[in-house]
Amino acid sequence: xxxxxxxxxxxxxxxxxxxxxxxxxxxxxxxxxxxxxxxxxxxxxxxxxxxxxxxxxxxxxxxxxxxxxxxxxxxxxxxxxxxxxxxxxxxxxxxxxxxxxxxxxxxxxxxxxxxxxxxxxxxxxxxxxxxxxxxxxxxxxxxxxxxxxxxxxxxxxxxxxxxxxxxxxxxxxxxxxxxxxxxxxxxxxxxxxxxxxxxxxxxxxxxxxxxxxxxxxxxxxxxxxxxxxxxxxxxxxxxxxxxxxxxxxxxxxxxxxxxxxxxxxxxxxxxxxxxxxxxxxxxxxxxxxxxxxxxxxxxxxxxxxxxxxxxxxxxxxxxxxxxxxxxxxxxxxxxxxxxxxxxx
Amino acid sequence: xxxxxxxxxxxxxxxxxxxxxxxxxxxxxxxxxxxxxxxxxxxxxxxxxxxxxxxxxxxxxxxxxxxxxxxxxxxxxxxxxxxxxxxxxxxxxxxxxxxxxxxxxxxxxxxxxxxxxxxxxxxxxxxxxxxxxxxxxxxxxxxxxxxxxxxxxxxxxxxxxxxxxxxxxxxxxxxxxxxxxxxxxxxxxxxxxxxxxxxxxxxxxxxxxxxxxxxxxxxxxxxxxxxxxxxxxxxxxxxxxxxxxxxxxxxxxxxxxxxxxxxxxxxxxxxxxxxxxxxxxxxxxxxxxxxxxxxxxxxxxxxxxxxxxxxxxxxxxxxxxxxxxxxxxxxxxxxxxxxxxxxxxxxxxxxxxxxxxxxxxxxxxxxxxxxxxxxxxxxxxxxxxxx
Numbered sequence: 001x002x003x004x005x006x007x008x009x010x011x012x013x014x015x016x017x018x019x020x021x022x023x024x025x026x027x028x029x030x031x032x033x034x035x036x037x038x039x040x041x042x043x044x045x046x047x048x049x050x051x052x053x054x055x056x057x058x059x060x061x062x063x064x065x066x067x068x069x070x071x072x073x074x075x076x077x078x079x080x081x082x083x084x085x086x087x088x089x090x091x092x093x094x095x096x097x098x099x100x101x102x103x104x105x106x107x108x109x110x111x112x113x114x115x116x117x118x119x120x121x122x123x124x125x126x127x128x129x130x131x132x133x134x135x136x137x138x139x140x141x142x143x144x145x146x147x148x149x150x151x152x153x154x155x156x157x158x159x160x161x162x163x164x165x166x167x168x169x170x171x172x173x174x175x176x177x178x179x180x181x182x183x184x185x186x187x188x189x190x191x192x193x194x195x196x197x198x199x200x201x202x203x204x205x206x207x208x209x210x211x212x213x214x215x216x217x218x219x220x221x222x223x224x225x226x227x228x229x230x231x232x233x234x235x236x237x238x239x240x241x242x243x244x245x246x247x248x249x250x251x252x253x254x255x256x257x258x259x260x261x262x263x264x265x266x267x268x269x270x271x272x273x274x275x276x277x278x279x280x281x282x283x284x285x286x287x288x289x290x291x292x293x294x295x296x297x298x299x300x301x302x303x304x305x306x307x308x309x310x311x312x313x314x315x316x317x318x319x320x321x322x323x324x325x326x327x328x329x330x331x332x333x334x335x336x337x338x339x340x341x342x343x344x
Numbered sequence: 345x346x347x348x349x350x351x352x353x354x355x356x357x358x359x360x361x362x363x364x365x366x367x368x369x370x371x372x373x374x375x376x377x378x379x380x381x382x383x384x385x386x387x388x389x390x391x392x393x394x395x396x397x398x399x400x401x402x403x404x405x406x407x408x409x410x411x412x413x414x415x416x417x418x419x420x421x422x423x424x425x426x427x428x429x430x431x432x433x434x435x436x437x438x439x440x441x442x443x444x445x446x447x448x449x450x451x452x453x454x455x456x457x458x459x460x461x462x463x464x465x466x467x468x469x470x471x472x473x474x475x476x477x478x479x480x481x482x483x484x485x486x487x488x489x490x491x492x493x494x495x496x497x498x499x500x501x502x503x504x505x506x507x508x509x510x511x512x513x514x515x516x517x518x519x520x521x522x523x524x525x526x527x528x529x530x531x532x533x534x535x536x537x538x539x540x541x542x543x544x545x546x547x548x549x550x551x552x553x554x555x556x557x558x559x560x561x562x563x564x565x566x567x568x569x570x571x572x573x574x575x576x577x578x579x580x581x582x583x584x585x586x587x588x589x590x591x592x593x594x595x596x597x598x599x600x601x602x603x604x605x606x607x608x609x610x611x612x613x614x615x616x617x618x619x620x621x622x623x624x625x626x627x628x629x630x631x632x633x634x635x636x637x638x639x640x641x642x643x644x645x646x647x648x649x650x651x652x653x654x655x656x657x658x659x660x661x662x663x664x665x666x667x668x669x670x671x672x673x674x675x676x677x678x679x680x681x682x683x684x685x686x687x688x689x690x691x692x693x694x695x696x697x698x699x700x701x702x703x704x705x706x707x708x709x710x711x712x713x714x715x716x717x718x719x720x721x722x723x724x725x726x727x728x729x730x731x
Contacts, residue, residue, distance in 0.1 A: 008514035170350035196529075200536040 019179065026178035026186070033189035034060050038105075039068050043093050045106035047193035048201060049081045055147040056188035057105070058120065061127040069103045071127065072338045075117035076134030079282065081108030082325065084315040089322040094329035102129075102338055115140030115158050118263045121274070123148050125266050130273040130338035135283045138259045230327035231334075235280075235308035237288075238335050240295030253293060257286070260294065260304075267301040273339035274301065275332070280308040282318055303336050345527070346386060346489060347520070347571045355382060355485070356575060363579055364508045371503050372480035379483020394454065398482045401458040402475050405465035450488045452650055456610050457482060461496050463614060470496055486575035490568040492586040493606035499583070506580030516577035523570030526563045534560035541713055541722075550726045557713055558706040562591065565604070591705070594697035596667045599705060607647065616643040636672045641665040656711035656719055663708050 036042065038060055046053050061071075074080050074092040082090030088097075092106035105128075107120065113136050121131055144150065145160030155162060175181055191198035199206065245253065254261045260276065267274040278286060291304045311317050313324030320328055346352055359378040366374045383391045396415075403412045461478065464470045481499050537556040544550045569586035576583045590603035600608045620639040628634050641662065648661020675683075682688055707726070710719050724730035 006510075008510045012510070012514060012517070167349060167351055170354065174350060196533040197536065200533055 023177060023179050026182055030178070030182050030186055030189060033186065037189045037192065038064075039103065041100075043087050043096065044104070045081060045087055045090060045092065045192070046109060047191060048197050049078065049083075049108065049110040050193060050197070051109065051141065051143060051147060052184070052194050052197065053188035053192055054107075054109075054120070054144075056185040057107075058123050058148045059185065061124045065127040067103055067127075069101060070129040070338070071105065072099075072102045072130045072132070073105045073107055073121070073124070073128045074132045074134075075107045075112065075114075075120065076132075076277075077108065077112040077136060078110040079108070079279065079319055080112075080134050081106065081110060083110065083319045085320070085322050085325060089325055091320065091325045091328045091332075094326045095332060098329060098333055099338070108134075113137050113139040113141070114259060114263070116144055118259065118266075119144050119150060119154055119158070120148060121263065121266055122154075125270045125272055128272065130275070131267075132275045132277060132332060132336075133263070134277045134279060135286075137284055230313060230323045231330050233310050233313060234327055234331050236331055236335055237291075237306040238295070238303060239292050240299060241289075241292040242296075244296040245293045249293070250297060253290060253297075257290065257294075260286075264294070264298050264302040268298060272301065274303075275336040276302070276304045277332075278304065278306045280306065305332075305336050307331065347575070348524070351385060355385070356578065359485075360508075360579060363506070368504055371506070372474075372477045372500070375503065376476055376479035376483055379480065379485050379488070382485035382488065383483065394482075397454070397458065398478060399475075401462050401482075402473070402478050405462050405470075405473055405478075450490065453487070453491045453493055454482060456493050456607075456650070457496075459614065460493075460610060464496060484576075486572045486579070487583055490565070490572065491604075491606060492569055492572060492584050493610050494583055499581075502581045502583070508580060512577055512580045516574045516579075519570050519574030519577060521574075523567040523574060526570065527567035531560050531563040531567060534563070538713070545725070547726050547728060550722055554706060554710060554713070554726070558591075558702075558709055561709060561712065562587070591702050592698055593701050594694050596664070596671050596701055596704065599701055600664075600668070607650070611643045611647055615646050616640070619643070633673060633676065637669040640668040640672070644668070651712075655716040656714075659716065659719070660708055660711040663711075667704060667708075 037044065038057070072092075072095070074095070080091055082093070087093060090106060090108070092104045092108070096102070096104035107117070109116075114133065115138050117131075117133050119140055121128075121133075140158035140160065142159060142161050144158075145155055146163050150160055150163070154160060171181060187193070187195050187198075193201075244250070263276075264274060266272070277283070278291070286304070286306075291306065294302070294304050307328070309320065309324060309328070313321055313327060315321050355378065359374070362374050362378070363371060380391070380395075383394060387394075400412050400415070403409070403415075461470070461481070465473055477500060478496075480503065481494065481496055484494070484499070487494060534556045538553055538560055540549065541553045541557075544553050566587040573583055573585070584606050586605050588602040588605065590599055593599035593602055616639050619642050620635055623629075623635045623638055628638075642665075644661040644665035645658060646661070647664070648657045648659070651657040651660070687693065707723070710722055713719075714722065721730070
């Protein structure tokens with residue numbers, strides 16, 4: 001019995017020792033993986049368009065407020081994420097391809113609402129230079145409370161799930177165990193999603209790779225016969241009122257469009273650039289007068305753009321085709337370029 | 345998942361230390377205390393209700409239904425006349441959608457354990473009862489989430505005889521790791537395939553989803569049992585095994601001896617056997633087949649309802665009741681020379697029986713996957729009766 005007990009004790013000790021040794025290498029491995037995913041030329045978007053990698057990305061950006069290049073973030077729903085198109089053919093990817101001097105992050109998630117974009121932008125505004133926001137409804141995903149830092153007012157305003165502070169503090173106390181505390185960040189950095197989601201999405205590729213056959217989505221963009229022609233088919237409005245509204249009018253606008261105002265304030269307070277994109281027949285629409293007034297009030301940091309995309313540049317009447325995505329990206333670069341210096 | 349929370353690990357460590365530090369006679373009090381703490385952390389709003397259910401079970405076991413009635417009247421009076429909710433139901437319901445039913449954490453398992461306790465006391469098989477022991481039994485947190493369904497005398501004995509040992513810690517940790525592997529690495533990946541039911545429309549796709557679910561449900565459920573058994577083992581307390589390679593069963597009767605063992609044995613002891621005995625006292629005594637059929641159907645309707653009082657779970661229960669009845673009739677009508685032949689006991693027949701049992705059980709999982717109307721539609725597609 002004592003021999004059995006000694007054997008079990010030895011096994012337990014060996015297991016602990018192995019974990020301790022492996023754990024020593026986790027921080028440097030994580031740093032390399034995150035640098036590779038977030039700072040390299042690798043196209044970035046959330047695999048499977050889920051929230052899994054949102055928390056790790058926000059943590060990374062907050063810990064590294066300055067990257068190797070100015071940072072541009074795209075917020076939006078499946079249109080920004082790139083439903084129906086390959087990762088290399090999305091709007092953010094095309095934007096990245098045509099402006100290699102910035103680092104583009106595709107924060108698009110299916111069903112995303114503008115409230116979610118606002119909450120995320122709040123936490124990372126110090127770490128990005130420009131944000132493009134495809135404007136949707138004011139709501140926010142209730143899970144954000146447990147994924148990113150939020151305050152009590154946000155929890156009340158957006159009815160978020162209250163974060164579990166006790167569990168979070170206990171996890172922080174375990175901070176010496178990197179394999180445990182950095183598990184999510186490791187998976188996000190390596191796969192852009194959870195390990196099981198990665199396995200599920202790419203199981204055919206995985207088996208093919210094991211068998212020695214090349215597969216892949218092919219990140220080369222589709223051939224665009226005449227990208228400039230596609231760009232001409234977009235209807236874009238970035239006007240501003242000749243004179244800013246009066247104080248009373250401004251107060252009324254701020255009250256009625258409180259979400260726009262709160263969000264836009266982030267840009268003006270931090271001297272960053274935010275471009276709000278209203279997609280005709282998709283986004284909640286804003287009267288022309290209001291849009292022009294906001295552009296006058298919030299220049300040069302904030303721009304409200306209205307874009308109409310013809311059906312020929314979409315896959316299903318809503319989601320952009322590869323040509324449509326390229327035209328959209330080119331339009332943004334032409335009419336609402338990003339902030340690339342400290343001063344606008 | 346509760347078992348992977350740091351909070352749960354801290355709770356387990358604290359309970360382990362205090363359990364073995366306390367004198368043996370106080371162990372149940374220690375477990376009861378930590379069980380209450382567990383409920384307070386993870387299901388605070390249900391704590392008053394669960395506490396009262398346990399008290400009701402205790403009073404019934406003590407033969408004091410008059411006190412139970414008085415308490416119920418007092419609670420109703422307090423609720424409707426004084427606005428004081430002693431059950432905590434209004435607080436619990438505030439967190440739920442208007443049409444949701446209030447169900448405390450692990451309620452199905454708790455309910456069966458309390459029923460077992462009351463019945464065994466009334467039968468005279470449990471002599472010494474104490475409220476503290478009952479609280480320890482009912483609130484035992486490793487088994488509170490998803491079973492296994494324990495038996496009171498065996499549990500108390502295990503608590504009294506538990507010893508801290510490296511062997512228990514090692515075995516418990518290995519069991520926990522096994523459960524985590526099954527759940528996190530395999531079952532949760534299969535769950536992603538199972539989600540394809542939302543858009544599966546061809547027979548092949550539906551079969552793929554249903555097969556994935558068949559494996560997923562076993563791994564998921566047995567993983568929770570592993571976690572519960574492993575956590576209990578850390579405390580030196582043995583709780584019953586719940587799964588024993590059920591998909592290797594050569595017939596449906598054996599399947600129910602291996603699948604969710606604690607539930608099927610509970611149903612056998614408190615539904616099947618008593619209903620069979622009662623039916624034997626009636627005119628049906630001359631028809632053992634009818635008795636068996638009615639007992640199986642009653643038992644499995646109860647098991648179906650235990651999973652959920654919805655048409656699809658009742659359908660599933662009825663399905664298994666009919667399968668067992670059919671197997672009973674088949675065994676009864678099998679000629680003796682066939683039943684004793686070498687061919688009948690050969691490996692080929694065994695494998696064929698196992699495959700058939702797996703097939704029948706697998707298609708039976710469809711009501712668990714989707715609602716009643718879609719179950720029938722998918723069945724037709726899977727068997728080529730509809731496009």
